[in-house]
Amino acid sequence: MSIKSLFAIPFAKIATKKVYKWANNPHKTQEKVFKNLLSKGSKTAFGKDHNFSNITTYEDFKKEVNVTDYEGLRHYVDRVVAGEPDVLWTGKPLYFAKTSGTTSGAKYIPITKDSMPTHIKAARNALLFYIKEKNDASFVDGKMIFLQGSPVLADKNGIKLGRLSGIVAHYVPQYLLKNRLPSWETNCIEDWDTKVNAIVEETINEDMSVISGIPSWVQMYFEKLIEKTGKPISETFPNFNFFIYGGVNFEPYKNKFESLIGKKIDYIELYPASEGFIAYQDSQTEKGMLLQLDSGIFYEFIPADEFFNENPTRISLKDVKMGVNYAIILNTTAGLWGYNIGDTVEFTSTKPYRIKVTGRIKHFISAFGEHVIGKEVEKALNDSIKGTNINISEFTVAPQVSPESGLPYHEWFIEFENEPEDLEAFAAKIDASMQAQNIYYIDLIEGKVLRPLVIRKVKKGGFHEYMKSIGKFGGQNKIPQLSDNRKIADVLNNFLITA
Template sequence: MLNFLKKKTALIWAKKHVRKSADFKENAENYQEKLLLSLIYTAQKTLFGRAHDFENIHTIKDFQEKVPVADYEDLKPYIEKVKRGQRNILWTETPEYFAKTSGTTSGSKYIPISKEGMPFQVAGAQSALFHYIAKKGNADFVNGKMIFLQGSPELEEVFGIKTGRLSGIVAHHIPKYLQKNRLPSWETNMMEDWEAKVDKIVQETEKENMTLISGIPPWLIMYFEKLIEKNGKKIKQLFPNLQLIVTGGVNYEPYREKMEELLGGKVDIVQTFPASEGFFAFQDDYTKEGLLLLTNHGIFYEFIPLEQFGKADAQRLTLKEIELHKDYALILTTNSGLWAYSIGDVVRFIDKKPHRILVSGRTKHFTSAFGEHVIAFEVEEAMKAAVEKFPAQITEFHLAPQVNPQEGLPYHEWFIEFEKEPDNLEGFKNELDDQLRKRNTYYDDLISGNILQKLKITRLSRNAFQEYAKSQGKLGGQNKIPRLANDRKTADLLEIYKI
């Protein structure tokens, strides 16, 4: 009886939530302008607001003229003041949290999360589940165990501001109605050694009634493989009531076939788009492609056409001005004090009513050593098409340019870890090359003009990417290996795993 009431209550809440969401989906463009002006008004007296004349900003155009696009390095002087405990710098109060992320040129980044911003991090995930329940028409998973593969919830303090990985911060805000059924244990979640942590998670979950599992695809795969190795059963045999996987952080599609093989049965997938800077989007219809952009969650969005990104005169477009099926660099202004902030993600709109996006890549993750500017979405779609024609299972891959080969023309080198190789590797290689040429005319021109030769595949040993991540201190949590690069830094390190 209790289980029935939990399911019934969840379904009622979900349907009510989806009905309330209809307004922001329909009026997103108007809400966005009101949101920006509200954020500007709130932050008028901050150090950043005074430096950028917030008092005289009355329109989006005013904002774009007075507040340039910024990256972390641009905002770092302000963030350093916040870290020293100074108030009224980027936002009216000191942040409730710093989400600590690994940077490159900046070292560790400290992304502020305000008291106003934190609830939206949790609300985004809740909304994803409510939309799923309403669309599915049942909430069976609420009566089973749920696991969230995440970083340690242990937080340090930086001048009184609690600091840690985003997933660890969110662990402190999981609603009480989910806490009782949540795994792994708090002690296991605190473990820093990712391999030992996954082994412990396997112990704690293998005999449980798991119904919902959440995490980024590479670490879900690692967890599933350990379960299968220990028990000799596919995941759906171990967890017959597993209904839902919630994932995010990277494009799920390149992992789909491998995941389906490990699962060994039907499980619904809901994709999300969270980051330390905010929870941006989720798959509101698990049966369709695309993520619903959350335009009422304290974030004002701008979009720079990818071909203009980094240029001084780049257009900064709003929701009213975007076009479908074009790639845009995502720019954020948030209620945690990030102003015209370039997060580094590239998105592509596939619908406007409501606004649905695909995450098509990263502004810093591309291959353009020869002027082709190939992006992640193109290589992932090319790989997907090649696998469909020449069946194979891909664990992970990385694309890098080979500018100075020992002989012959330059080429793209694909480092691929196969779970199962195609029967015809040469045919697979040619199909992969053809599919990329279809998606990128510049690459096609370079091949046709004999500037480049066709791509080459370098096969990597089993667990190569896990071993690489471990060697770089990037195993587990929200760490992701870039699918492509414009240099050979990652490629050179992967060379030791080739077979």
């Protein structure tokens, strides 16, 4: 055991104790964050426009600040991008995290000197909780790989611009740099195929202990390793014992991962976003991720089924309930106010506050009034593969409103690694789970408005080909797991197994 791993255990105990100090005083912590945001925000153009100096309560705040999104803040963000200080937050941002927009093209999310440290601290604490729980820090002596976007940053009016994962790459602690892979040069490769092949060459003979990234892209890395070595990952990397991921529900992919790895491992789930590091898994035995209440974010919540109403219920942390699907709203030290990040969450615990991500507020299917959400399709799929040798690489769901014959249906595009022997029986199991979860869906089936779902088999590598075809291959890009339109589905028809 090295000095580094030896000292990591007592350090983890101290750090996690500090976290639980604020986690066990959640409402006081959030009130402190709220007051700090108003105090600093009152010196900005946004704060002056929204009467921050006269706001004393959350009820006052709701009257002055509407829930919005990037487009709603666009006229302020454009001023920040142009170089104007004190617009959304005091001074100028340190960085812009560039993300894909919908109606607006590229989005420029500010990261400030107040918000940047919270990203780094949360990622560090997630590892420290694991060390404390296991009472073992031996993994810090091995090599660690983080599959991420390029760390090469552009310049936007004197402010550095890049993907969040590329920005964070500049903040790897000095004591981990010797253990970190891939090399800087490899990490800077833009083409994802070329990059993964280079990472395989750099890591194949190393003692990898920690691997992190979006599951679909790490899976691609694993498959290339196995293709080259002919061995499962656990034989190539015998000391690899836990995987860090975020951005998707991992359960539907777990069977596939464990078959590639060749053994069961631990997992740490993170919830980082360009807008703020929202939560991380603090326990291997408790469900959900610890909500970051002390990271310069004041949280608001709107019941997801009310979100598109004219006057939806809008509450702070103290009024949330277990088992309700909420749209999560952020107010941050990066200058985002009443900001709808687009995600939906559900609380798994309120002592302390832990959440799980249930989907996207815009990613749903309600072509017939069924109100199907991501959590439901993920559970249906997971219910159906549990206890089987069926492995799934990727999937997405869309409505088929105008079939060539028969009733409309939900169309499931699935790329199998190991497919079921009886595809119709498998589809029936998924459909039964959907009917059990969603009363609107079963009413439509029984009322002969919809027929049971139909599965389309996507050829191996088909989802990767689709992502290449739309220019979103690799990095932090993810496939939406359901949509209310045919935009993705119609293109995926080009990547189906037709025989």
